[in-house]
Amino acid sequence: MLLHRLRLLPFLPAYVAVYFLFLYLPILLLPVFSFNDAATTTLPLAGFTTKWYASLWGNTVLLQAARNSLIVGVCVALISTILGICAARAITRYRFRGQRPATGLIMAPLFLPEIIVAVSLLMIVLQMGLELSLVTVILGQVVFCIPYSMSVLVSGFEGFDRSLEEASYDLGETAIGTFRRVTLPVVAPAIVSSLLVTFTISLDEFILAFFLSGTEPTLPVYIWGQLRFAAKLPGVLALGSLMILASVVLLTVAEVMRRRAERRTQATLVP
Amino acid sequence: MSSAAIASSPEAVKPAPGSRWMRSEEARGLAMISPTLIYALALLLVPVTLVVAYSFWTQNYLEIDRTFTFENYRQALTEPIYRDLFIRSLWISLVTSAVTVGFSYPVAWFISFHGGAHKNLWLFLVTIPCWTSYLLRVMSWKVILGYGGVLNTGLMSVGLIDEPITSLLYNANAVVITLVHSWAAFAILPIYVSLQKIDRSLIEAARDLGDGPMRAFLRVTLPLSMAGVVSAFLIVMIPTVGDYVTPKLVGGKDGVMIATAIQAQFGKGANWPLGAALSVTTMVLVSLVAAAVVLALRFAVRRIR
Numbered sequence: 001m002l003l004h005r006l007r008l009l010p011f012l013p014a015y016v017a018v019y020f021l022f023l024y025l026p027i028l029l030l031p032v033f034s035f036n037d038a039a040t041t042t043l044p045l046a047g048f049t050t051k052w053y054a055s056l057w058g059n060t061v062l063l064q065a066a067r068n069s070l071i072v073g074v075c076v077a078l079i080s081t082i083l084g085i086c087a088a089r090a091i092t093r094y095r096f097r098g099q100r101p102a103t104g105l106i107m108a109p110l111f112l113p114e115i116i117v118a119v120s121l122l123m124i125v126l127q128m129g130l131e132l133s134l135v136t137v138i139l140g141q142v143v144f145c146i147p148y149s150m151s152v153l154v155s156g157f158e159g160f161d162r163s164l165e166e167a168s169y170d171l172g173e174t175a176i177g178t179f180r181r182v183t184l185p186v187v188a189p190a191i192v193s194s195l196l197v198t199f200t201i202s203l204d205e206f207i208l209a210f211f212l213s214g215t216e217p218t219l220p221v222y223i224w225g226q227l228r229f230a231a232k233l234p235g236v237l238a239l240g241s242l243m244i245l246a247s248v249v250l251l252t253v254a255e256v257m258r259r260r261a262e263r264r265t266q267a268t269l270v271p
Numbered sequence: 272m273s274s275a276a277i278a279s280s281p282e283a284v285k286p287a288p289g290s291r292w293m294r295s296e297e298a299r300g301l302a303m304i305s306p307t308l309i310y311a312l313a314l315l316l317v318p319v320t321l322v323v324a325y326s327f328w329t330q331n332y333l334e335i336d337r338t339f340t341f342e343n344y345r346q347a348l349t350e351p352i353y354r355d356l357f358i359r360s361l362w363i364s365l366v367t368s369a370v371t372v373g374f375s376y377p378v379a380w381f382i383s384f385h386g387g388a389h390k391n392l393w394l395f396l397v398t399i400p401c402w403t404s405y406l407l408r409v410m411s412w413k414v415i416l417g418y419g420g421v422l423n424t425g426l427m428s429v430g431l432i433d434e435p436i437t438s439l440l441y442n443a444n445a446v447v448i449t450l451v452h453s454w455a456a457f458a459i460l461p462i463y464v465s466l467q468k469i470d471r472s473l474i475e476a477a478r479d480l481g482d483g484p485m486r487a488f489l490r491v492t493l494p495l496s497m498a499g500v501v502s503a504f505l506i507v508m509i510p511t512v513g514d515y516v517t518p519k520l521v522g523g524k525d526g527v528m529i530a531t532a533i534q535a536q537f538g539k540g541a542n543w544p545l546g547a548a549l550s551v552t553t554m555v556l557v558s559l560v561a562a563a564v565v566l567a568l569r570f571a572v573r574r575i576r
Contacts, residue, residue: 016381019374023400023455026411029421033414040419087307094300102304106311111506113513113557115530116550119537120318123325123547143314146307204404207515211537220406227410227520237414240407247403255395 027244034237039230052238062239065222069203072134072218076141077199083142084149084194092157107147117144118211125212132214140208145198152197152254156190156261189261196254200247219243325547335544343548353532353549360512360528360553361560363443367450368458368508368564372500374451375458379499380492382459383466394463401456409520412449416440416521441523449517454510458503465499466492494572501565508564512557529553 034053038046056062087106091099109117121140130136160183168178184191206220213221223239226232326343329336347353382393400408415421416439423435439445469492477487515530522528529549536546 012377012381012385016378019378019455020396022452023397026408026415026452027400027403029411029414030407083307083310087304090300090304090307094296094303096297096300096304099300099304102308105316106307108311108315111509113510113530113553115513115515115533116319116322116554117315119533119546119550120322121314122537123321123543124314124318127321139314143311146311200402204402204406206404206406220404223406223410233414236410240404240410244403244407248399251399251402259391 030237030244031241034234034241036234039234052234053242055235056238056242059235062222065217065219068134068213068216069219072137072141072209073199073202075138076145076202077195079138080142080145080149080198081153081191081194083146084153084198085191087146088150088153088157092154092160093162106150109144110147114144114207118207121208122211132212134213134216136212136214137209137218140212141202141205144205144208145201148201149194149198152194152258153187153190156187156193156258160186187261189257193254193257193261196250196257200250200254203243204247322547322550325544326551328544330542330544343544344552346545347548347552353529356527356529356532357552357556359443359526360530361556363446363450363526363528364508364512364514364557365560365564367447367454367511368504370447371451371454371458371507372462372503375455375503376462376500379459379462379466383463394460397459398456401453405453406516408453409449409517412445412452413440413521416445416448440521442525443522445521445523446514446517446526446528449521450511450514453517454507457506461502461506462496462499465496465502469495489575493575497568497572501568504564504568505561508561509557513553 032045035048035050036045037049037051087103090096091103118140121136121143125132125136125139164182164186165178168182169175173181204220205218206224209218209221210224217225219239223236226236325335327339327341329338329340329342378397382390382397386393413420417423418435418437418440420440422439423432426432427435473495474487474491477491478484482490512528513530513533514528515534518526518528518531533546533549533553536542536549
């Protein structure tokens with residue numbers, strides 16, 4: 001065993017370190033070059049500047065896209081988390097026929113190429129004679145976000161002690177009252193975590209927004225339009241850095257909340 | 272009777288159909304899931320069914336002819352341009368998933384066996400890059416691999432090369448590198464979960480019975496983690512076959528994939544039935560290849576054992 005450890009140990013951590021570099025370097029490059037005082041992304045770096053960030057403020061098209069993204073993100077987070085709560089609660093609390101196919105259908109977007117989901121939604125929207133707008137983006141992104149919301153919520157709801165709710169019923173509380181006063185406080189961190197995760201996905205989601213947004217671009221669609229112009233690259237790098245920062249902050253908070261949710265449901269298991 | 276006993280009773284004693292208890296538990300479960308289920312039916316199942324239906328119809332200018340026909344599939348499967356795109360898309364997604372799984376397995380193994388008390392932190396660090404915008408990640412690879420990009424100018428300023436390497440960007444390799452980077456965490460998570468489930472005493476037993484570390488790994492750890500490897504393979508392969516952004520941004524002419532052709536049929540090309548047939552064919556082909564890969568992996572593991 002000792003020999004085996006000695007042989008593997010220096011090699012494997014080095015490999016893991018290289019792997020993490022591979023994961024993180026491309027993402028760290030965007031902020032590095034967003035502060036670089038040159039219009040091209042060449043090494044060595046030219047000098048420090050914040051002018052690319054300053055240039056973002058005056059850009060009304062960009063600010064409009066950011067507003068669109070915010071509206072879509074908030075709506076998607078709320079709707080997909082509410083629908084996720086229903087489904088997660090149903091499969092962790094009840095057993096019924098058709099549970100597996102129903103769950104399979106709801107989780108299916110995880111296992112489908114996104115372009116096929118996008119194309120099929122585009123067809124149904126145009127078939128029904130609806131106009132492409134932020135509403136269609138929201139409808140589409142909710143389909144895509146429910147599986148993520150559900151996996152966060154199911155892990156938060158699992159292990160929740162039913163007898164707490166039964167006690168509440170026995171003491172005369174209604175179903176709604178029990179949910180609000182017993183269930184909700186225990187699962188609240190999981191719900192917050194789901195809201196943050198789905199908001200982040202919506203903020204970064206491109207394909208569905210690209211197909212379904214019509215004339216109102218979200219931030220990723222706006223960035224896609226800018227990529228054609230080489231001169232716009234530094235501004236896009238600055239915007240991208242801000243979006244990455246937002247994603248990382250939101251996800252860190254979501255992770256902290258998710259762990260708190262796990263600890264809480266485990267705490268209720270202790271007799 | 273405890274609540275656990277009530278919950279397990281339907282398996283033991285089947286209540287008569289229509290019994291009160293059955294009705295209430297089932298009805299409440301169905302009522303609870305119905306908003307989500309109806310949403311998924313309306314905005315996932317119905318649209319996908321419509322795509323399948325369209326793939327058997329034809330289009331004359333703006334009129335849709337609802338006569339059943341295989342004409343779109345004949346076009347999708349026999350026209351050289353689509354055939355090449357299918358082959359390339361399947362090949363790229365196959366290589367991407369093999370490379371992703373191969374490179375990620377040791378990391379998942381490391382976290383599971385040597386992660387210590389901070390396994391969750393390790394997993395969180397692995398997933399963070401995958402949650403940042405996918406469009407931005409592809410863009411940063413374009414910045415790295417470009418003609419005047421970070422890698423070329425970096426190597427030139429160090430003096431390793433005299434002129435930029437042109438073969439980095441705008442080919443299938445660039446697409447594979449970018450996709451591997453995008454999907455790494457999706458491969459690590461299922462492998463990690465399956466490694467966590469392995470009873471460590473089985474590996475010790477193999478060692479005690481005289482297997483070396485490599486043999487113990489090949490005969491115990493690897494076969495027992497196969498479920499994770501298979502799901503990692505599928506979770507990377509199926510979505511990457513229809514990737515649109517990566518081939519568009521870093522693929523160039525030699526890296527075009529089927530999604531570009533599908534998009535064209537719904538945009539300027541405006542031939543929905545053909546676009547639908549291309550979508551359905553993509554799904555069927557990738558499912559077939561995925562099934563073949565799963566079978567091959569199972570067979571390989573049985574041979575090792």
